[in-house]
Amino acid sequence: MKTEIEVFREFLAQKGMRLTPEREAVLVEVFAEHDHFDIDELFMRLRQKGQRISRASIYRTLPLLVESGLVNEVYFEEGHLHYEHIYGHEHHCHLRCLGCRQIVEFRDDGVEEAEKRIGQAKGFETTGHKLEIYGYCPQCQGKKK
Amino acid sequence: MKTEIEVFREFLAQKGMRLTPEREAVLVEVFAEHDHFDIDELFMRLRQKGQRISRASIYRTLPLLVESGLVNEVYFEEGHLHYEHIYGHEHHCHLRCLGCRQIVEFRDDGVEEAEKRIGQAKGFETTGHKLEIYGYCPQCQGKKK
DNA sequence: ATGCAACTGAGACTCTATCTCATATTATCC
DNA sequence: GGATAATATGAGATAGAGTCTCAGTTGCAT
Ligand SMILES: [Mn+2]
Ligand SMILES: [Mn+2]
Ligand SMILES: [Zn+2]
Ligand SMILES: [Zn+2]
Numbered sequence: 001m002k003t004e005i006e007v008f009r010e011f012l013a014q015k016g017m018r019l020t021p022e023r024e025a026v027l028v029e030v031f032a033e034h035d036h037f038d039i040d041e042l043f044m045r046l047r048q049k050g051q052r053i054s055r056a057s058i059y060r061t062l063p064l065l066v067e068s069g070l071v072n073e074v075y076f077e078e079g080h081l082h083y084e085h086i087y088g089h090e091h092h093c094h095l096r097c098l099g100c101r102q103i104v105e106f107r108d109d110g111v112e113e114a115e116k117r118i119g120q121a122k123g124f125e126t127t128g129h130k131l132e133i134y135g136y137c138p139q140c141q142g143k144k145k
Numbered sequence: 146m147k148t149e150i151e152v153f154r155e156f157l158a159q160k161g162m163r164l165t166p167e168r169e170a171v172l173v174e175v176f177a178e179h180d181h182f183d184i185d186e187l188f189m190r191l192r193q194k195g196q197r198i199s200r201a202s203i204y205r206t207l208p209l210l211v212e213s214g215l216v217n218e219v220y221f222e223e224g225h226l227h228y229e230h231i232y233g234h235e236h237h238c239h240l241r242c243l244g245c246r247q248i249v250e251f252r253d254d255g256v257e258e259a260e261k262r263i264g265q266a267k268g269f270e271t272t273g274h275k276l277e278i279y280g281y282c283p284q285c286q287g288k289k290k
Numbered sequence: 291a292t293g294c295a296a297c298t299g300a301g302a303c304t305c306t307a308t309c310t311c312a313t314a315t316t317a318t319c320c
Numbered sequence: 321g322g323a324t325a326a327t328a329t330g331a332g333a334t335a336g337a338g339t340c341t342c343a344g345t346t347g348c349a350t
Contacts, residue, residue, distance in 0.1 A: 018315090018327065022329070040306090053329090054330045055330090056329075057329060057330075059306090079304095079338075095263060104269070110258070111259050114253055114256050114276075122251060124242070127243065129279060130276070131259075132274060132276075133260050134273050135272050137267075161295090163296065165296090197299095198299090201299060201300080201339085201340090225336080292349100296346085296347085297345075299344095301342105302340080304337100306336090306337080307334100307335085309335090310333075313328100313330090314328080315328070316326085320321100320323080320324100
């Protein structure tokens with residue numbers, strides 16, 4: 001299996017773009033973080049590690065990571081997007097607690113089959129899906145009003 | 146079955162809030178439109194019909210409609226949220242063409258069951274879900290590169 | 291009618307994200 | 321290596337969504 005850097009370099013090359021030190025620093029930091037993150041957190045972490053990089057470059061790089069399939073837009077909340085790296089990980093979806101806002105990841109074969117079934121029914125050639133389930137976690141079930 | 150106005154009035158009353166003419170105008174317009182819409186479209190339509198209402202009031206009203214369960218946030222795209230009214234309609238999810246951006250609605254019992262199954266597996270009491278499937282519609286399958 | 295809490299609109303403001311442009315890198319060719 | 325051209329960066333300007341403030345207004349209760 002290729003490393004994420006190889007994948008990104010090939011993706012960029014095929015678009016006539018270069019793997020610059022800034023883009024590589026963003027990629028490395030994105031794969032160093034195993035939680036969901038947003039752009040500002042990423043910027044702060046890069047800064048703390050002494051990387052000199054502008055917000056503009058980060059904002060320019062993330063859509064490239066998404067387009068290359070290495071990274072995923074997870075959800076939009078608090079006025080901005082949140083991401084996760086996905087390359088090298090099994091596909092998963094998210095269960096969100098409306099009480100404490102925690103997010104639990106899950107995988108379910110039935111959902112994968114549903115994608116195929118629905119695509120077929122509508123004549124679509126599907127490429128993926130995003131499922132969010134909302135509810136209350138065990139701890140929040142008592143407190144909800 | 147209650148009308149959407151009754152539902153909204155009761156929701157507001159229970160929060161010590163009033164069903165004002167502005168809020169009612171927004172509600173009526175939201176239920177007059179059967180497509181997905183965004184706030185600016187809504188504002189323009191209200192304006193064209195001679196309603197004098199500020200953007201601030203619309204921005205204040207939509208979260209109330211969502212909280213009351215009459216309206217749904219469908220997706221975030223082009224830098225802003227898109228909505229749909231759902232009261233009186235069977236729950237559905239969305240299939241999105243990555244080529245022409247068209248959106249096809251569907252309903253699938255397997256997905257409903259998946260919500261319950263996954264909630265149970267993780268100890269969550271679920272209240273709903275949002276599934277988006279991505280792919281290419283029949284017309285776009287040839288053109289995609 | 292009086293009092294009071296809720297509400298509205300205008301515009302200021304915040305924040306995310308994009309754009310511009312001058313400067314800097316990098317690849318390629320000689 | 322040096323010249324050239326294409327691509328990239330950073331700083332700051334800009335655009336746009338959404339929120340907030342506050343003075344004036346409305347509507348309900350007594
Ligand atoms: Mn995740
Ligand atoms: Mn819909
Ligand atoms: Zn919880
Ligand atoms: Zn299409």
